[in-house]
Amino acid sequence: MKNNSIVFLAEKYLKNRGKGFIGRSHYLTLAGISLGVLALIVVSSVMNGFQTDMQKRLIGTLAEVRISPPQGKSFEDYPAVQAKLSELGFLSSPVIRNELMLKHSTMVVPTLSFGIDPAQHAKVSKILQPAGNDPEQLTQGVLIGSMDSLCVEDGGIALGAGLAYQLGVDPGDSLQVLSPSFSLPTAFGMLPKMRTLRIRAIFSSGMPDYDTSYSFIPLQTAAFFSGNPGSVDYLEIKTPNTNRSRRYASILQKEFPSHQVDDWSKFDTSLYTAMRFEKFLMFVIMLFMYIIASFNLTGNMLKTISQKKRELGLLKAIGYQYQDLRDLFLSQSMILSGTGIVAGLSLGSLILLLQKWLGLVKLPIGEAEVIVLPVRFELADYLMIIAVACLFTLVSVLLPLKRLKKIDAVELIRQTN
Secondary structure, eight states, X not given: OOOTHHHHHHHXXXXXXXXXXXXXXXXXXXXXHHHHHHHHHHHHHHHHHHHHHHHHHHHHHSOSEEEEOSTTOOBOOHHHHHHHHHHHTOEEEEEEEEEEEEEETTEEEEEEEEEEOHHHHTTTOGGGSBXXXXXXXXXXXXXXXXXXXXXXGGOEEEEEHHHHHHHTOOTTOEEEEEEEEEEEEETTEXXXXXXXXXXXXXXXXXXXXXXXXXXXXXXXXXXXXHTOTTOBSEEEEEOSOGGGHHHXXXXXXXXXXXXXXXEGGGTTHHHHHHHHHHHHHHHHHHHHXXXXXXXXXXXXXXXXXXXXXXXXXXXXXXXXXXXHHHHHHHXXXXXXXXXXXXHHHHHHHHHHHHHHHHOOOEEEETTTEEEEOOOOOOHHHHHHHHHHHHHHXXXXXXXXXXXXXTOOHHHHHHHHO
């Protein structure tokens, strides 16, 4: 039969002759549990924010999904693939990727150049649109000039802000674009392919590393450097819902089984993997704070058993079974832990909301841009933290529960008399 006195006794033991909800001896344990949970939810939400912020920057600079031809084959049938994508409700743009050299005066710098059709690419990427006042303070898009003029006489180029700074150029200036390989046969031997292009725009990708290396040129110019006219390297795709990019990538992989389909997380694998690993590592580190609080809970339960040993002996003498005493201390632990979890999650959520609304903490990114520390709430994080906290609470009372088995009611009653 259910013993209805267990919860009553658990509350009495927690008060420990105090007037409040819990006795003073439990304050340190409650504070430790609350701080541990607070640290876990803050770290998880901030790392989610960084991941979301990185996703926006990658998608805005490149695209959400990419379709490439089978390895070792050219992508000459891309117009047919684009037509099918349009029927499925996806926008797409062809891209030719080249590693080139830019020369202005005596300065020579490498660049990762993307050959695009500005009219098509503007529909899949934010990078070709004028940089506006983003409510989330994300500076991304054309800072000076216009991408629409990129194809004027097939002689335009758009540079990342960092790249333009290294070269010391502005829109309207001309520079030489060279292939790093000597592949053009002439009467004087093999020479690199070269074109003189005029700077039409300077853009910001929101990623400092990209701004110092990325450039955009017309598709025809990129085909000249690649040496494969009529073929592109891949198609960049915009999906109907940015938050479901991975699911759409899976759908497209089934539609185009002979092609390779990648979502945005594969574009910069090392960066995305580092972000995920960092979140996991920070979560584990913060978890140790909660484990320390669990040790304190173990000590409190052992202390309570030691102080209440005679009372526990009398309870066994009047009919309490081991299961009843076990439930008694489990109830104490869960009440204490549950209070700490609720307090930690509430305080952590309040801090995160203040950061999201007021932008109290700001971080420098690159040399000029400053961003507000990003925050993103996820229900999965809250559920995982609650589950982990409850699990460690149960583990922390295993040792005290073993002590209960050693209580001898008859011996304790004799000592009392």
